[in-house]
Amino acid sequence: xxxxxxxxxxxxxxxxxxxxxxxxxxxxxxxxxxxxxxxxxxxxxxxxxxxxxxxxxxxxxxxxxxxxxxxxxxxxxxxxxxxxxxxxxxxxxxxxxxxxxxxxxxxxxxxxxxxxxxxxxxxxxxxxxxxxxxxxxxxxxxxxxxxxxxxxxxxxxxxxxxxxxxxxxxxxxxxxxxxxxxxxxxxxxxxxxxxxxxxxxxxxxxxxxxxxxxxxxxxxxxxxxxxxxxxxxxxxxxxxxxxx
Numbered sequence: 161x162x163x164x165x166x167x168x169x170x171x172x173x174x175x176x177x178x179x180x181x182x183x184x185x186x187x188x189x190x191x192x193x194x195x196x197x198x199x200x201x202x203x204x205x206x207x208x209x210x211x212x213x214x215x216x217x218x219x220x221x222x223x224x225x226x227x228x229x230x231x232x233x234x235x236x237x238x239x240x241x242x243x244x245x246x247x248x249x250x251x252x253x254x255x256x257x258x259x260x261x262x263x264x265x266x267x268x269x270x271x272x273x274x275x276x277x278x279x280x281x282x283x284x285x286x287x288x289x290x291x292x293x294x295x296x297x298x299x300x301x302x303x304x305x306x307x308x309x310x311x312x313x314x315x316x317x318x319x320x321x322x323x324x325x326x327x328x329x330x331x332x333x334x335x336x337x338x339x340x341x342x343x344x345x346x347x348x349x350x351x352x353x354x355x356x357x358x359x360x361x362x363x364x365x366x367x368x369x370x371x372x373x374x375x376x377x378x379x380x381x382x383x384x385x386x387x388x389x390x391x392x393x394x395x396x397x398x399x400x401x402x403x404x
Contacts, residue, residue, distance in 0.1 A: 164193070164215070165197050167199055239257045264390065282334060325358075338362070339366065
């Protein structure tokens, strides 16, 4: 039997476990099991592998995406650049950390990109934004970051005017603003300057259409939520665990 799983704490609801159970059934993948491992302290990480000798790979969620790094032998280029790991593969005695959010986001975004989507506005400067930044760098798309916290290298929301909106045809929300249950909220940008040339991408997937997306669609923009990214990053984990 091949064993895979998810670590985090708490793990009250897990997209991953349901996703892989359905995948194994749908694709007739036998001899594979995916379990939740809600460990209350990352210090228990090494013991988890000892107690589960069949374990080949793990997904990592909050609050351990950064805390797990010191326990790993090496990191992928993306995980190193972002400073966060959400997928671990065991090969022999070595554990390698990967970041599949990058792969999921990039594969989800690329089919929507037009030649004029040549500059991005990234709303938020947290962990999710780091994966988005790495993806955009891979795609050769320059970006401007927006943050409420006035961090170095970012602009505040108050500075977003018509010229900023017009010069950034790709706008990506990496913040939790508008996520269920606060579905009436939206990042404070001047939506009236958005037009049909814009692409608005929201990493949120619940609700399926956020107020950010609704506001963009009203102005004729193309909009996309983060549900496909979630699926594609899970598929990327499976690819990593089964790579040669």
